[in-house]
Amino acid sequence: MRWRPIPLAMTALVAIVASGSLIGVRTAARAANGSVAVGAAGGPRYGLSTVGLSYPFAAAIAKGFGDAAARAGATAVILDAKGDVQKQANDIDDLIAQRVAGIAVMPLDSVVAQGWVQRAGRAGVPIAAVAALVGDPRTRRVEDVYPGLVALASQDEVAAGRSAGQLAARLLPKDRPARIAIIEGAAGFPEVEQRARGFRQALDAAGAHYAIVAAQPGNWTSEGGEAACQNILAAQPGIDLFYNEADDMVVGCARAVRAAGSKARLIGVGGSKLAIASIKAGAVDGTVCFKPEALGALAFQALASPGGDRFRTYPIPAVTRATVQQCVGQW
Template identity: 40%
Template sequence: MFGSTKSASHPRWVVAAALGAVALLVLSGCGSTKASGSKEPATKSLKLISMVTTGAPFPASVLAGIQKQGKAEGVSINNMNTKFDTSEEATAVQNVIAQKVDGVILMANDGAAATTLVKQLHDAGIPVLAVHTQVGTGKFDEPDPNLVAFVTQSEFDAGKQAGQLAAAALPGGGDIGIVEGSGCCYEAVKDRTDGFKAGAEAAGANFTVVSKQPGKWTADDAQAACQNMVQANPGIKLFYAQSDDMAAGCASALKKAKSTAKVIGVGGSKLGVDDIKAGSIYGTVCYKPEDMGVLAAKTLIDTLRAGKTKADSTFITYTTPAITAGNVGDCTPQW
């Protein structure tokens, strides 16, 4: 069962991916016949652009995967660094349209704002694949119709894994606090929360959410949030932080408060994995952004080479396993 006595925040997003081993989608190769709604198979060399901010470890790892796969495919993929700035992104889109490239891999800075940009590219005849960040504000697993595909992790499944971790960490149930992400992509944060509740309930956990606060995806903000929550609710036995950075900040606050509450994170980052090994975080959910970048590049290249306008599957995810001290070796950090 799940109870809730108060909610101190309005959930919005992330920023924040586990491919155990890359399970790459093999799309149909070039053929001599047209698929329905497709165009003639491409025979020329592809000219692709990625739009990925490089100022943080996670997107930098996504970009590394994109470029790695481009090199393996013999396709040059130049990146436009949009610097976490929506105006930079809008300018980049106009430049891409002028260049008449064959396709774009977009890791949007703001999913809601990116809807217009994707439509502009689509109307200019340039196929767009979104990676990691949702375009639009609808259901996370229903990609914008102007996309070739959306390659990401299932945020609901990741939340579900975190909920099962929480049930294992606190089998007797009790009061818990949630440190939420904030910023863009409300639906992703919502899915991480809903998935957590579903996973915990499926495992038979009897939790009561007594407090929620935004951690803004940073360790410092999460530390302040957990400090406030544990002071107001000293009986909290577990915190679910929706990223490893926030989990680390929360763990620091609990240590200072001499609280024995356990912490669950999401991300599989080096910081999160190191904290699991040190015992300050109970567990996390393993994302692998570089492998996700590989999958994104392969999906777009295979789709274009097949002369199609849509990938065989438009919502493409991978497995995100739960990680604790007992299986921490299964998650080699990629960011």
């Protein structure tokens, strides 16, 4: 995306959306050129800078944040970075200039976000991270919350990978080394490395005999997942299992597997509504259950009621067709 400067006036409270509708959140944000207010008019205002409301997972986080603000009699100012790091930096600066009561950020770049935390701190505006850590994800553990943050509300992405790996270990053939392909997210997202690392850790701990023979980005989308799996199957039709780092990608990958007549097993991450339906239909073998609306609520609560644990999370079990009823899709 080519960035162009966006005037400060864009961040005004230009739309009020009825709480409880993901479609409403996304539609209003698009109509408002990336800005939407949710909640009670006149209450304290809290900002959420999201990676992009076109991503259903991010939209569900925004819904949880806005719902929590409405319950507290506050207003949530939700800004859509549209996948652009420079726009997200401008959005953070705008929220600081507006003197909101607190800022939650779903960072596009965890390393760049360190500067945003420092700027908010100098301005005396509390800031929390949601869904992704701040700091170098290769060296910082998720529970080691970056200095200056009120809190980090996130699932442990390495633990999510481990849950997927534990499930994969049960699905792999036992009579020979298994051939695994990883469908990654988009470059630059810390979750890409973290989910892959946890996946390998679990396979190794289970004593699985395997080789990761291919890895391609699916860019978090169904279309990207389908294309990546098509490419891999064309070159290596004997794949035993595809580990998709997000559920949108596993849904697309399932189409490619069916079209190729492959018997590869399919695992995703995220607990999306489409993935859960695919598991029930037998098209996907399993996923790791995330609750993005809960993350949004946890981030708001950390800003509105600081104190207590700085790392805030929830259980993230892997589910299969036999246990999928335990996962209610939130996105």
